[in-house]
Amino acid sequence: MGAIVTLKKGEGRLLKSGGAWIFDNEVDTIVGSFENGDIVIVKDFDGYPLGKGFINTNSKIFIRMLTRHVDTEIDEAFFTKRLQDAWDYRKKTVDTSSCRVVFGEADFLPGIVIDKFENVLVVESLALGIDKVKNLLINILKNILKNDGIIIEGVYERSDAKVRKHEGMDTYKGFIGDEFNTKVHINENGVRYIVDVKDGQKTGFFLDQKYNRLAIQRICKDAKVLDCFTHTGSFALNAGIAGASSVLGVDASELAIAQARENAALNGLESTVSFECRDVFDLLPELESKGEQFDVVILDPPAFTKSRNSIKNAVKGYREINLRAMKLVRDGGFLATCSCSHFMDFELFTKTIKQAAMNSHVRLRQVEFRTQAPDHPILWAADESYYLKFYIFQVIKER
Incomplete structure (x- = not known):
């Protein structure tokens, strides 16, 4: 039998509500020998068995639970x-x-x-x-x-x-x-990509937006489209495949833009879908000053915050890009906007978009709200599993 970890009285609330983590400040005693990474038995303060999990005293997440049954063999x-x-x-x-x-x-x-x-x-x-x-x-x-x-x-x-x-x-x-x-060819929503699993971001490709990319296809036919934070061109290429009249994809990474252009060529979309390596925060005001208007603007930014401490600055960033994007959408056009930050929760993201709409003097008609694809399931007891918020709005200016 492995070591036994006993919680302090009143602790383990996250675990008992269905979560999978026990934090270091929740632990009272550890009886028995173990090495970090071993499986331990977890009990409540009164000896009631709570399950088994991996222990690591180096981490604030002290135990990551595997099962609620102490008699289950982890084999x-x-x-x-x-x-x-x-x-x-x-x-x-x-x-x-x-x-x-x-x-x-x-x-x-x-x-x-x-x-x-x-x-x-x-x-x-x-x-x-x-x-x-x-x-x-x-x-x-x-x-x-x-x-x-x-x-x-x-x-x-x-x-x-x-x-x-x-x-x-x-x-x-x-x-x-x-x-x-390590350059792997895939096909998603009828779009072909080369996924760089060695040097691409994260695991090489953002699979969580699969059905959100599909959702924008129907609003992009015959449209002039701006795709911001395009990464390797996924939303831009979905717009192109759907029959957009022109698509401009923008990203600050030279590597990502090179891959996006390669993906456009793979789909025969070079004449319709183009890419620029630019900072979106610099480009959007420039386009506005030139009087540019688009039928569809897509915002798929990286997480502006990865901790609670930087939420205030993140809100400013999300508000700024959404405000600028709304001004670039023609009357009756569409805005697709999202946040992949867990800490920018649904309520705060929605409030931030509403503020941007008020500041840019537009009205938003919600087309739909979506989250991450089902292969990134949201476990209601594990808040960290819910991170992607995705809206499609019609932008109303002159009615």
Whole structure:
């Protein structure tokens, strides 16, 4: 039997409401020996069993829970069941040609993300305990996919997020197993992409916006479109495929713009979809001063805040770009706008857009509100799993 961790009286509220984390200040005693990353038994202050999880005294997230049942063995059969459940869920809810197969706590496998790009897996390990069983998980998942006729040809690790430092781990990226061509071709919503799993952002491509990209297609036919923070061109290319008359994609990264142009060529859209390497905050006022107007403006910025401490500045940033974008949308045109910051919650994001609309003297007619794709499931008890907010509005100016 592993070490037993007992909580202080009155603590464990997040866990008891369905969450997966126990913080360092919630722990009263630890009885028994352990190494960081080991599985421990968790009990309430009165000895009531609460489950099992990975312990790491280096992290403020002291224990990441795996199960609510102390008599459950955490072995290969346990992880096989977890991974099979995750895959079965994806098969029912999304196009699985390229998708997120494992989304950490939301799939009850805390601290690990596994994306599938056609026949390639990209793994991001963020917690010490799960890192110790990472290779076992990969081998199990490859066998599960093989049973569905999917042969995984390569695995790449993108564990280069700074958050690993909080777990006492170094950042790392590299092949797991044999080397392969890390420029992977995928097809999503009828658009072809080259995904750079080695040097692209995060795991190489933002799969969470899959159906949001599809949603903008119907408003982009015959439209003049501006796609801000285009990254590798995904929204811009969806607009182009949908029949936009012209699309301008903008991003501050030279690497991203080069990849976006490569993707445009791959889809035969070079004459319709163009890209510029510019700072969006500089470009939007310039376009406004020139009197430019667009039928559709898309805002897909990076997270302006990754902590509660910087929310105030983030609000200013979101308000500024939305205000500028609204001014660039012609009367009756459309604005698609989103935030991928967990800390910029639904209420605050909505309030910020409303302020931008008031300041730019426009009225907004909501077309729809969306979140992340179902392969990034939102576990209601785990607030951190809900991060993407996506609106489509019609912009009304002269009525």
